[in-house]
Amino acid sequence: KIFEGNGAIAVKLFPSNVNVTTTLALASGKIPWVEIYADPLLNRNVHEIEVESEASKICIKVENLPHPDNPKTSYLAGLSVIQLLKQLSGGTNIVVGT
Structure with missing residues (x-):
């Protein structure tokens, strides 16, 4: 502890x-x-x-479980962010970066 x-x-x-x-x-x-x-x-x-x-x-x-690309964060955290972005965008595509 x-x-x-x-x-x-x-x-x-x-x-x-x-x-x-x-x-x-x-x-x-x-x-x-x-x-x-x-x-x-x-x-x-x-x-x-x-x-x-x-x-x-x-x-x-x-x-x-840890995220395969970043073991310092959970895999669930990444999936949660993706789901939130889908909900906020109303189903339209979101582009990050170039």
């Missing part, structure tokens, strides 16, 4: 590794409690999210 604490502090200390923390904060309106682990034996990013209320407890585990 390399960090445990307030999500706002995690964002400052690990800005390129806590996009899930930011997403949870935006979705819930609350700063989540975060634990960050570094395991050199894993070949993927693993996010375990627990939400607890008076009515239920929800546990979610997401394992994202």
Whole structure:
């Protein structure tokens, strides 16, 4: 374990590794409690999210594979950007670069 604490502090200390923390904060309106682990034996990013209320407890585990061209980001992130651009363009072609 390399960090445990307030999500706002995690964002400052690990800005390129806590996009899930930011997403949870935006979705819930609350700063989540975060634990960050570094395991050199894993070949993927693993996010375990627990939400607890008076009515239920929800546990979610997401394992994202790295992008083949850039192992520092997940493959899912690239696919998400492509889908968002398709939705924003209304189906018309988007050209990036020359």
